[in-house]
Amino acid sequence: MKDNEPNKKNEFEKELDDLKEWEENQYNPGYYIGTGRIPEPIKGVGKYHFIQIIIGLIILLPIIVAIIDETNVLNIIAFIIPAIIGFSLVYGGIIKLINMKKIRKGNKMH
Secondary structure, three states: OOOHHHHHHHHHHHHHHHHHHHHHHOOOOOOOOOOOOOOHHHHHHHHOHHHHHHHHHHHHHHHHHHHHOOOOHHHHHHOHHHHHHHHHHHHHHHHHHHHHHHHHHHHHHO
């Protein structure tokens, strides 16, 4: 098991270096940053739907506190955009989880 740990660490460091290079040079005309594929660290974020739901709930937490605390209307209006973002993250994460369960259930039946 320990033999794989240096390989995983090196692979992770390589991905971080690739991501850093991509971030620094993505807008430089003519700079070759790869084949145009999405970097692995960014692509992997979509695999963890529960993290998306947690981030959405964290964004919604101040809104819930503001509503319970009975703040004035102007403060609640200021929360409209974060509320939309939080609700969309939570909704999207739940929909993805439901779809994944349907796909897994369908694969078990075959």
